Amino acid sequence: MESENKIYQELKKRLTTDTYDHGQKLRAEVLREEFECSASTVREILFRLASDGLVHFLDQKGFRVPELSPTKLIELTHMRILLESEGAVLSIRQGGVGWEASLTAAHHKLSHLEKRIHAREDPTELVDLWFNSEKEFHQTLISACSSSTLKHMHSLIYAQFRQQLMKADRKFDFISNNIKQHNDILEAALAADEALTRKRVHDHLARHLTGQTATLASESDAE
Amino acid sequence: MESENKIYQELKKRLTTDTYDHGQKLRAEVLREEFECSASTVREILFRLASDGLVHFLDQKGFRVPELSPTKLIELTHMRILLESEGAVLSIRQGGVGWEASLTAAHHKLSHLEKRIHAREDPTELVDLWFNSEKEFHQTLISACSSSTLKHMHSLIYAQFRQQLMKADRKFDFISNNIKQHNDILEAALAADEALTRKRVHDHLARHLTGQTATLASESDAE
């Protein structure tokens, strides 16, 4: 019998990696057995995850892993641009040398991983490490922003974004060619150039939206 | 025995009006009795509301109405500015004459109420109507934006904002002098002036933030 929060974290982790299939049913009885707890406990946790947007709930029909949705991915990208560029600018204003240091550190780790992957050094195993490192970099970017509401919102969006992106067959074309972009973001942030940071965060996140129908209001602003 | 969703809606309504005190304990047993359902059902609903940010949950210590927090209110205002100005601009681009019509309609109803309140016509009873009408106007403003993710996020933020603001003693000084500002927003939106709409949404929402410590990045952008 594991603690409720442990189970929540474990399920969240699975839902943001490619453990489950999109659209797969999450049956309380199965999870109950695996986690050695009661069905009601599982139900509570699934409700929480549903509010986080990581599982889909239908009355009398149970819980499912959300379907893949290109539209949703575009919307999530849009939200990330909105929240991360705002959070980054606020961090530039509010964060001191400590923030700069941790951002540099996060970038260094990420950069190191990216070089190893680029050199095709055992990519399959490095991919998970890369995703965690990428998450850490982007979280650190906004970490000095004083608004915990913004940071919380961002973490919700980020988790859903990952969930949409995490099918194995999509992983690789997402990772490619990020070294320069992450470098550029770091550079602009350390230079405390707010407009440039906004633009580079935008360009980085929007890199896979080319040719998409939905227009972002922030796109034209960032020219 | 009421349906689970009914109870959820009713509780949500109470939490965003001044039914409960801030910090008040929400005991499952009490709610169970009132809504004539089981404690587990109440628990499920309270977990959902906790993820919505409308109740505060502490492990082994139950559920509470969140405390009043000036900081939180500032952060929520900040998020509203971010989401609403973006949503409004997208609506200007994506909404057609139907959107313009419904925005005009929402404004007309709100405007009518504001005039009655301004004339001190039975204010206490009109206040609740005003808040609903105000909500409708702001929701309509972003309604033509295609991103349901943005709209969902906004509705979460708006509900928390209302909850922070809804103590009876704060209601009145929040309502005062909005006629012109709502007018200005409508005008800019109908003129499809994106920059002006952004600025007016910002000024309107930030009207109670004067002298506050936290700086908004969007503030300097909107000059």
Added chain:
DNA sequence: TTATATTAAAATCTCGAAAATCTGAAAAAT
């Protein structure tokens, strides 16, 4: 054959009670 009705199996939902945990007051020790 196709569509509808029937029914059994499977899954979900609700419930009240048992188990675990917390709280605060009274007793004991320093």
Added chain:
DNA sequence: ATTTTTCAGATTTTCGAGATTTTAATATAA
């Protein structure tokens, strides 16, 4: 007098069984 320990009442959490609903397989009728 102050701190620590003990303990009982109150609250929260977990649980599994029974009620309800959905699903899917089979039978019946058009």
